[in-house]
Amino acid sequence: MKDVTIDVYMDTVCPWCRMGDASLRAALKELPEGTNAVIRYHAYQLNPGIRKEGEDYRKVMIGRLGGEAQFQARMKQYNQTGSQFGLNYNMDLVKYTPNSVLSHQLIAITPKHLQSQLLERLYTAYFEEGANLGDVDELVKIAQASGVTNDPEATKQRLLQGEGLDKVDEGQRDAQKLGIRGVPYYIVNDKDALTGLQSPADLISAFKRQ
Template sequence: MLIDIFHDTVCPWCRIGKKHLFDALAKWQEQEVHIRWHPFLLDDTVPAEGYEFRNFMQNRKGIKAEELQHLFDYTQREGEAAGVKLDFEKIRLAVNTKLAHQLIALAPTNIKNDVVEAIYRAYFEEGLNIGDINVIVAIGTAYQMNATELKLQLNDRDVVDAVVAESAFARLNGINSVPFFIMNNQVKVNGSHSVEVFLEALNSTALLDIPAKI
């Protein structure tokens, strides 16, 4: 089975949805599953140096500081229920996620899922600036990617353009929010639903017996 995942690496609901899907897959185990990760840039206008996180989020959502805190508290509780940590007190910067998505694109298939999780962990648990090339290279080298080669690839305009183009393509094809999951090019799950919802989607996809176009 092929599962396409559209996400952004600063989206807490994407991390929660990823956890729910992978928990469902651990229970399911009916078929071999191939995961494809796709970038969805929530805000590509954020500069390389980033913005102060809380002010940015207040302006983006048009809410007051106390409302934002309530939102963070709720999201953090949902993360805890799913089994992931979302430490909004650690996050200092709203960042541009192009570099993070470039690293995911460049990571070999056998470590790609781990690299995705490492990026989420760096941002939501350690409060690191995942828009900083040194942070991204450090994540890659932790999974045995070559630092010198990786820096060259991350500075390659073609790699950057591919991430931007893929994100734009998703929007042109009707994906307006993330996380968004497509199973075997047919069954769609929009949002960070429960493990049970993902299990139902997996079973529905298997029953359709649609060949995966990998």
């Protein structure tokens, strides 16, 4: 098998993207020894129009899904599907649908070799602990806990000054050019596109086609 580069379009507040990330991690463990795998993360905001301070998660989702019954069914679905990837979703703790731009900025300014562990921690903080990923102070705490910064105040200022916004905008533009309408979305070695949640086996098959 050749070396593999995987471009991943995702949102930090997308439950399916979290499952997709876990699936990708599992698939990478099955790569032949010596295979070099490079993951490049690209920002895709599911809710770009959400107010900067965020909006009530329950109201947003009920409005989107069409009612309380549909909302409850979807919450169960997250746990049922997530359990297949060893993930828990404590959705009763999730109070906000945040504007995720700050969290994408944080990923963008994080050294590439640390981005994966940061993203995993962002997902856990939001979906298991109910952290508000639109709050800069929450994000700085997550960055510190993830080991991606030892200077939280400097990281906060970088985010507030808009560092990384160019990469966030680039991700959105590239997604539009590619016709991406949902995430997770993967591109393997710049040619093989996979849309939606993929099993580890599906991802491994895509790697082997290269």
